[in-house]
Amino acid sequence: MGATEHLKTERVGATLVLTLNRPEARNALSLPMLVGLHDGWAEADADDAIRSVVLTGAGGAFCSGMDLKALAGRGMAGEHCRDRFAADPDLHWKAMLRHHRPRKPVIAAVEGPCVAGGTEILQGTDIRVAAESATFGLFEVRRGLFPVGGSTVRLARQIPRTHALEMLLTGRSYTAREAERIGLVGRVVPDGTALDAALETAALVNAGGPLAVEAVKACVYDTAELSEAEGLALELRRGMPVFATEDAKEGARAFTEKRPPVFRRA
Structure with a gap:
C-alpha cells in the first residue's frame, strides 16, 4: 500500500x-x-x-x-x-x-x-x-x-x-x-x-511509549487555538488516561530495572 x-x-x-x-x-x-x-x-x-x-x-x-x-x-x-x-x-x-x-x-x-x-x-x-x-x-x-x-x-x-x-x-x-x-x-x-x-x-x-507519543502530539494540536485554561483542562483529559496504561507501568519498571522498556500499546 x-x-x-x-x-x-x-x-x-x-x-x-x-x-x-x-x-x-x-x-x-x-x-x-x-x-x-x-x-x-x-x-x-x-x-x-x-x-x-x-x-x-x-x-x-x-x-x-x-x-x-x-x-x-x-x-x-x-x-x-x-x-x-x-x-x-x-x-x-x-x-x-x-x-x-x-x-x-x-x-x-x-x-x-x-x-x-x-x-x-x-x-x-x-x-x-x-x-x-x-x-x-x-x-x-x-x-x-x-x-x-x-x-x-x-x-x-x-x-x-x-x-x-x-x-x-x-x-x-x-x-x-x-x-x-x-x-x-x-x-x-x-x-x-x-x-x-x-x-x-x-x-x-x-523509543517512547506509542500511546504517550500519540496523545502528546494530539494534545499539542488540539490545544493550539484554545485559551490557556481550556488547553490545560484538555491536557488533563488527554494525559491522565496515559498514566493508567500498561505501557506506563512498563516504563516505570524498566527505569527501575535499568533496561529499555518494551511497550505493547496497552
Missing part, C-alpha cells in the same frame, strides 16, 4: 519512509504522487507497528510544488489515477496534509528545493530537518496564483507573522539557515545527511 510510480515507501524499523520520487521534475506534484501520499498516510494511521513517518524526496530535491507545465495545459502525469480523485474529491488535500493530520509523528527530511507546494506540505509535518543547501519559499503570488495548500492560515501560526507575510507576499526564496532562524525548520545538517538525521530523530520518537 502507498507506493506508486512517483511515491516510494520503505520500512526502516518502526518508521515508514515516504519518498517523493519524480526527480526529473524536482518532485513536482503529480496524480500518482498524491495518491501515493494519501495511501501512505492511511497506512501509517492503520498500522500500529508504524510509530513514525519520515517524508523526503529523491534525487536531491524535496518538492517543487505544482506541476506548472500541467497547469499550462500540457497534461498532468498519471491520468490513470483520475478514478481515485473522482471517488474522493478531497484526496489531494489529504495527501498534502491540508485536510488530514496523521496520528503518528511526521518528520520531514529536506534536501534541495522545498518550494511552493513543497513548503505547503512541510507545514503539515511535525519535525523538520533541512540540509544546508535546501531552499524554501511560497512563489505563488509571483505567478498570479494563491497558495491554497493552507499557508495563509498555517504559516502565521507556525512562525512570526511578519516573517509569514514576507514569505507569502514577496514570493522570494529562503535559504535553510533563514528558514531555521525564523522557525520554519528546526535543524540544519550537512548536505546529503537530512534523511539520516530524520531517521535518528524518528528512532528517538519510536
